[in-house]
Amino acid sequence: MRVMRVLLVGAGGVGTAITRIAARRPFFDRMVVADYDPSRAEAAVSALGAEAGRFQAERVDAGDEAQVAALLAKHECDVLLNATDPRFVMPLFRAALGAKATYVDMAMSLSKPHPERPYEECGVKLGDEQFERAAEWEKAGALALVGMGVEPGLSDVFARYAADELFDEIEEIGVRDGANLTVEGYDFAPSFSIWTTIEECLNPPVVYEAGRGWFTTEPFSEPEVFDFPEGIGPVECVNVEHEEVLLVPRWVNARRVTFKYGLGQEFIDTLKTLHLLGLDRTEPVTVPSARGPVQVSPRDVVAACLPDPATLGERMHGKTCAGTWVRGTKDGAPREVYLYHVVDNQWSMAEYGCQAVVWQTAINPVVALELLATGEWSGTGVLGPEAFPARPFLDLLNAYGSPWGMREQ
Amino acid sequence: MRVMRVLLVGAGGVGTAITRIAARRPFFDRMVVADYDPSRAEAAVSALGAEAGRFQAERVDAGDEAQVAALLAKHECDVLLNATDPRFVMPLFRAALGAKATYVDMAMSLSKPHPERPYEECGVKLGDEQFERAAEWEKAGALALVGMGVEPGLSDVFARYAADELFDEIEEIGVRDGANLTVEGYDFAPSFSIWTTIEECLNPPVVYEAGRGWFTTEPFSEPEVFDFPEGIGPVECVNVEHEEVLLVPRWVNARRVTFKYGLGQEFIDTLKTLHLLGLDRTEPVTVPSARGPVQVSPRDVVAACLPDPATLGERMHGKTCAGTWVRGTKDGAPREVYLYHVVDNQWSMAEYGCQAVVWQTAINPVVALELLATGEWSGTGVLGPEAFPARPFLDLLNAYGSPWGMREQ
Numbered sequence: 105m106r107v108m109r110v111l112l113v114g115a116g117g118v119g120t121a122i123t124r125i126a127a128r129r130p131f132f133d134r135m136v137v138a139d140y141d142p143s144r145a146e147a148a149v150s151a152l153g154a155e156a157g158r159f160q161a162e163r164v165d166a167g168d169e170a171q172v173a174a175l176l177a178k179h180e181c182d183v184l185l186n187a188t189d190p191r192f193v194m195p196l197f198r199a200a201l202g203a204k205a206t207y208v209d210m211a212m213s214l215s216k217p218h219p220e221r222p223y224e225e226c227g228v229k230l231g232d233e234q235f236e237r238a239a240e241w242e243k244a245g246a247l248a249l250v251g252m253g254v255e256p257g258l259s260d261v262f263a264r265y266a267a268d269e270l271f272d273e274i275e276e277i278g279v280r281d282g283a284n285l286t287v288e289g290y291d292f293a294p295s296f297s298i299w300t301t302i303e304e305c306l307n308p309p310v311v312y313e314a315g316r317g318w319f320t321t322e323p324f325s326e327p328e329v330f331d332f333p334e335g336i337g338p339v340e341c342v343n344v345e346h347e348e349v350l351l352v353p354r355w356v357n358a359r360r361v362t363f364k365y366g367l368g369q370e371f372i373d374t375l376k377t378l379h380l381l382g383l384d385r386t387e388p389v390t391v392p393s394a395r396g397p398v399q400v401s402p403r404d405v406v407a408a409c410l411p412d413p414a415t416l417g418e419r420m421h422g423k424t425c426a427g428t429w430v431r432g433t434k435d436g437a438p439r440e441v442y443l444y445h446v447v448d449n450q451w452s453m454a455e456y457g458c459q460a461v462v463w464q465t466a467i468n469p470v471v472a473l474e475l476l477a478t479g480e481w482s483g484t485g486v487l488g489p490e491a492f493p494a495r496p497f498l499d500l501l502n503a504y505g506s507p508w509g510m511r512e513q
Numbered sequence: 514m515r516v517m518r519v520l521l522v523g524a525g526g527v528g529t530a531i532t533r534i535a536a537r538r539p540f541f542d543r544m545v546v547a548d549y550d551p552s553r554a555e556a557a558v559s560a561l562g563a564e565a566g567r568f569q570a571e572r573v574d575a576g577d578e579a580q581v582a583a584l585l586a587k588h589e590c591d592v593l594l595n596a597t598d599p600r601f602v603m604p605l606f607r608a609a610l611g612a613k614a615t616y617v618d619m620a621m622s623l624s625k626p627h628p629e630r631p632y633e634e635c636g637v638k639l640g641d642e643q644f645e646r647a648a649e650w651e652k653a654g655a656l657a658l659v660g661m662g663v664e665p666g667l668s669d670v671f672a673r674y675a676a677d678e679l680f681d682e683i684e685e686i687g688v689r690d691g692a693n694l695t696v697e698g699y700d701f702a703p704s705f706s707i708w709t710t711i712e713e714c715l716n717p718p719v720v721y722e723a724g725r726g727w728f729t730t731e732p733f734s735e736p737e738v739f740d741f742p743e744g745i746g747p748v749e750c751v752n753v754e755h756e757e758v759l760l761v762p763r764w765v766n767a768r769r770v771t772f773k774y775g776l777g778q779e780f781i782d783t784l785k786t787l788h789l790l791g792l793d794r795t796e797p798v799t800v801p802s803a804r805g806p807v808q809v810s811p812r813d814v815v816a817a818c819l820p821d822p823a824t825l826g827e828r829m830h831g832k833t834c835a836g837t838w839v840r841g842t843k844d845g846a847p848r849e850v851y852l853y854h855v856v857d858n859q860w861s862m863a864e865y866g867c868q869a870v871v872w873q874t875a876i877n878p879v880v881a882l883e884l885l886a887t888g889e890w891s892g893t894g895v896l897g898p899e900a901f902p903a904r905p906f907l908d909l910l911n912a913y914g915s916p917w918g919m920r921e922q
Contacts, residue, residue, distance in 0.1 A: 256776040268579070292789045297865050377786040380701045391809050398807045404813045407793035407859035409800040 106424025108132040108477045111176055113166050113170035114187035115148040116297075118210065118253075121458040121466035122187060123148050125504070129153040131477040132402035148290050151457070156428065166192035172199035172204045182207060183476075189299055197234055197248060204246045208469050210253030210345050211300065212257055215307055218335060223309050223322045225340060229310065230350050237488045238486040248486045249472060254426045254445065255281055256347035256373070257468040257489055258501070262428035262443035263348070265494035267356045273353045273430035274358040280442070281349045282332040282339035282366030283424035285449060285460065287416050292374065295420065295461045300405050302384045304368065305375050310342035312353045312361040318335075320345075321437035324372055328364065332425045333511055346499055348428075351488035358432075375501035378406060382392075417459030420449045429513075447506065455505075471500050517541040517886045520585055520614075522575050522605055523596035523739065524548035526823025527619065527662075527704075530867040530875035531596060532557050534913070537563040538879065540886040545588045547573035558868070571582060575601035581608035592885075594878055598708055599623050606657060607644055613655045615885060617878050619662030621756050624716055631717050632731045636840060638719065639759050647895040657895045658881060663835045663854065664690055664772075665756035666877040667917070668897055669850035671837035672757070673729040674903035676765045683767040684840035688757045689851070690774030691741040692833040693749035694869065696825050701783065703827065704870045705815045709828070711793045712781045714776065714784050718752035719805045721762045721770040729754075733781055739774065742920055748775035757837075758857060760897035767841075787815060826868030829858045833869045838922075848922035856915065864914075880909050 108131060112119055115137050122350045123137060137159055139145040145161035150161055153381035160179075165171055173193065176184060184200040186193065186209040193213045200207035212231035219227065234250055241248050249259055259279045267274060287293040294301055308320035324342040331338045346363035353361055367375075377383045383406055388399035427444030449460035456463055472489070480496045487499075501508055517540060523530055523536065524546050554570035561568055569588075574580055575597045581615035583799040585593060585608065593609040595602065595618040602622045612625040621640035630901035643659055645872055650657050660666060668688045668696060676683060685913045696702040703710055717729035755772035762770055776784075787793045792815055797808035836853030860868035865872055881898070889905045898906075910917055 208835065257914065358525070373782070374786050374789070377783055378790075381787075381815065383792065383815065385818065391813045391817045393806065393807050393809050394795070398802050398809065400802050400807060400809055402814055402818050403847065404794065404800045405798065405811055406790065407810050409794065486883065495789045 105478065106477050107437065109134040109179060110183045110184055110331065110473065111136045111138060111179060111181040111468050112185045112187060113138050113164060113172065113192070113512055115144040116187065117459070117462035118465045119187035120151070121456065121463045122185065122470060123152060123159060124458060125470045127152050127159070127469050131470045131474045133158065134179065135159050136162055136181060138162040138175060138361055140165055156448065159287070159303065165254060167195050169195045169199045169202075170390055171322065172196060173202055176200070176205055177204045183208065183473065185473065186210070189297060190303065194233055200318060201237065201241060201246065201249070204244050206246065206302050207248040207257040208278065208472060210257060210465060211249055212250050212256070212350070214346065217308055217366040218320070223320055226310060226318050226320055229318060230345065230347050234486050242327070242485040245484050247268050247483050249476070250486060250488055251347040251351050252469050252472045252489050254468050255279060256351055257446055259428045260489040261494045261497045262324060262351045263356050264490040264492075265498060266428065266430040266441065266443065268494060271363055271430060271432040271434050271439060274356070274430060276360040276431045277352055277358045278361070278429045279346065279363045280330045280332075280366070280429050281364070281425070282336055283329060283422060283461070284336045285420055285422040285424060287423070288419040290411060290416075290419070293411050293413070295413050295416065295424070295459065297413065300408055302375065302403055302406070304344050304346060305365070305378050306384050307345040308494065309345050309348045309363075311343065312349050314359045316370070326364070330364065330366065330429075331367070332442055333423065333442070333509065334423060336423055336425055336446070337397060340368055341366045342372065352490055355488060356489040366385045403469060414459065414462055417453045417457070418450065420459050423448045424464060426464060442513060443508065443513045444511070446508070446510045447500070449484050451490070467504060467506055468503070471504060473502060515888065516524055516884065517592055518588060518590045519543045519592045519594055519882065520547060520588060520590040521594045521596060522547050522573060522581065522601070524553040525596065526821075526868070526871035527598035527875045528824065529560070530865060530872045531594065531879060532561060533534050533865045533867060534570060534876050534879045535882075536561050536568070536907060538883060540883040543588065543590075544568050545571055545584070546611065547571040547584060550576055553580070561826045566679040574822065578604045578608045581605060581613050582611055584796055584857065585612045585688050592617065592882065594882065596846050598706060603642055609769040610646065610653060610655065615655065616657040616897040617661050617881060619666060619874060621665070621759070621880060623664070624710070624754065627719055627729070630783045632729055635697040635719060635727050635729055638727060639649070639754065639756050643895050645917060650742075651894040654893050656892050658885070658897060659897055660756040660760050661881045661898050663759055663877050664688060667854055668757050668835060668837045669898040670903045670906045672839070673766050673899040673901075674838040674907060675852065677903060678844050679846060680839060682841060682843040683765070685720065685769040685771070685840045686761055686765070686767045687770070687838045688755065688772045688836070689739045689741075689750055689775070689838050690773070690835050691745055691750065692737060692831060692870070694831040694833060695826040696831070699825075699828070702820050702822070702825055704775045704822050704825065704833070704868065706821065706822065707819055708812055709789060709816070711784065711787065711812055713753050713755060714774070715788050715793050718772070719758045720752065720755050721758050722824070722850065723768045724741070735773070739773065739775065739838070742851070742853055742918065743834065745830060745832055745834055745855070746802050749777055751781065762898055764897060764899040782894045791917050816827055823871055826866070828856065828866050832857045833873060835873060851920045851922060852917065853916070853920070854917045876910070876913060876915055880906060880913060883909060
């Protein structure tokens with residue numbers, strides 16, 4: 105058993121949920137909770153009450169590699185767990201490599217659309233910047249476990265499990281995400297970071313096909329109605345850019361890999377309007393303020409106008425489902441399964457005081473850290489969740505009290 | 514003939530067009546063009562070339578009453594023409610009263626929705642703050658001519674003309690505004706200030722009915738398709754809050770007064786989405802910037818993301834129509850007419866280098882100033898355009914080379 109000291113960067117919804125899940129597990133020695141806003145880090149730690157002993161709040165600018173490196177050194181942390189938004193992936197990834205610390209994130213380095221044919225060809229793909237440095241990680245004997253949330257993350261573990269235990273040949277692996285969550289008192293209140301949602305949904309969706317490789321389509325392409333389990337029911341899903349499509353084909357054989365998100369028509373229309381008006385942009389525009397003209401990112405303003413999804417748990421009702429649908433053959437016969445994980449908001453609020461979507465994201469990196477601590481998972485280089493054996497992860501998820509399910513289609 | 518010295522505040526699209534229209538008319542002695550951004554004022558003046566002699570650029574903060582008063586005094590101006598957005602109506606109106614200068618604007622002081630029943634009853638109405646001070650203007654022997662653009666403005670003149678010369682009794686006066694303008698290279702590019710458009714369209718629309726007085730409805734109520742003249746054709750129009758509904762009944766007898774704007778379905782949906790997301794708000798939100806957290810108004814950010822409508826003239830095609838539809842009786846027989854003014858963007862660009870919508874707004878206060886200079890229009894207090902004889906205005910509009918029209922329905 106390795107003695108683990110974790111630097112958790114980001115004390116937003118997901119970071120806070122991570123502290124609450126981890127506090128119940130003995131596998132680590134210390135968790136330093138660092139945020140740009142020190143009051144958020146302090147709030148996360150103090151909310152742990154009697155369980156706060158192994159936790160400590162710090163302030164950090166996740167974009168400042170030197171500051172992050174200094175914090176890793178100060179607290180002798182051997183793991184950096186990144187719970188910030190994807191803009192900070194690269195500085196945190198580099199800081200961890202410099203310190204030879206294990207790095208874990210839940211979203212990968214950002215893509216850039218193809219300059220001429222954005223809706224046909226990939227430009228810079230999600231994670232490209234990270235995979236380019238894989239040799240350096242191997243040389244350092246260190247591990248970057250990338251995309252280790254729920255989606256990507258658990259969805260990738262499901263893909264590996266299907267390939268290892270359920271199928272001989274796989275025709276298609278399609279991650280499918282849907283929910284029936286509503287928020288009382290709000291006409292429009294996304295249940296996950298709007299910054300990330302805009303990034304995912306308005307970038308050209310990426311699809312993988314054996315022989316053809318990765319390619320892109322128009323946003324919101326290939327709509328399909330997917331029937332989600334445990335009472336959620338049918339939801340309209342569309343192609344969205346997501347890490348699984350880039351990760352799964354590197355370790356799992358499948359003729360086609362897709363990711364479809366159950367956005368619903370109203371949400372799709374809203375995102376289209378934001379794009380039409382240029383309000384999805386991250387490049388700053390100049391606007392008046394009481395202090396004179398200032399430069400702000402329109403997407404940050406959109407986020408500031410909406411309620412913080414992490415604070416909506418009390419008003420939220422319903423369930424969220426993440427899962428991987430797999431179609432192929434086993435013992436010569438066609439087979440089709442949906443491997444899934446459902447969280448009921450009422451349960452996650454009662455058990456952890458966290459809303460379902462951020463809680464579901466947060467549990468998976470904690471499970472992964474525990475497997476790394478016990479040595480059941482190990483490796484060097486830049487690896488996705490499907491690079492590791494799936495069964496220990498799925499068993500430990502059940503042991504955490506949040507079981508996964510499988511439906512034969 | 515009065516010797517007129519004008520302080521024009523605001524050198525945006527409408528202000529710039531005012532300088533170009535006025536430059537061709539001899540009725541005034543001097544026009545000082547003042548803007549918060551002195552480069553805009555200088556650009557407006559220098560664009561006049563050989564005709565720039567009577568014009569002079571200045572810097573002014575329209576929200577700073579003392580600064581405006583000092584500028585009026587410095588240049589001995591007897592007229593303040595307000596071409597800013599409606600937030601600056603009150604400071605400019607007060608500065609003019611203090612100086613006993615004639616005040617002219619094209620939009621009136623802002624409304625506030627009824628706190629409990631916003632979509633049934635009026636709260637503070639458009640212009641209320643200005644009309645409350647009417648006695649002070651009368652006492653000072655000074656004139657505030659309010660709502661003297663195209664709509665309100667020419668539309669009110671049409672109402673007065675209909676009452677004086679075309680009808681014995683009027684059942685309904687309905688201002689109807691529509692266009693077939695398109696902007697090359699932009700999927701979404703409003704042809705008028707988005708700040709003002711949001712204000713007009715998302716506030717509860719106001720309707721007047723004799724006996725009942727003013728009341729409000731839900732936004733976008735009473736949709737109707739109105740057939741606009743000169744090749745524009747049918748456009749979907751909806752109720753919108755507008756000054757005419759507040760002005761016309763004060764001087765003209767009519768059983769019902771409405772304003773409907775030909776927004777089209779796509780534009781209505783876009784405005785609804787902005788409202789749903791809270792992006793129409795003017796109260797500041799806190800967002801990150803390179804200089805640390807700053808406070809900005811979401812509506813200012815929406816405006817900053819869109820192209821400046823005043824700069825779109827070269828890429829714009831089509832015509833815009835402003836007009837007043839009147840239904841009633843004459844000599845015992847039912848009658849229905851549409852009095853209108855159409856501007857073709859190609860014509861206004863070629864003649865004045867101004868796009869059609871801002872040019873059409875700008876010509877009317879210039880005509881009104883000329884009537885005040887010649888004495889054909891005169892008065893004291895706070896008066897709308899329909900308080901003055903309509904015929905001299907309509908004749909002078911024709912003399913400016915931009916004729917109005919009438920269609921018997």
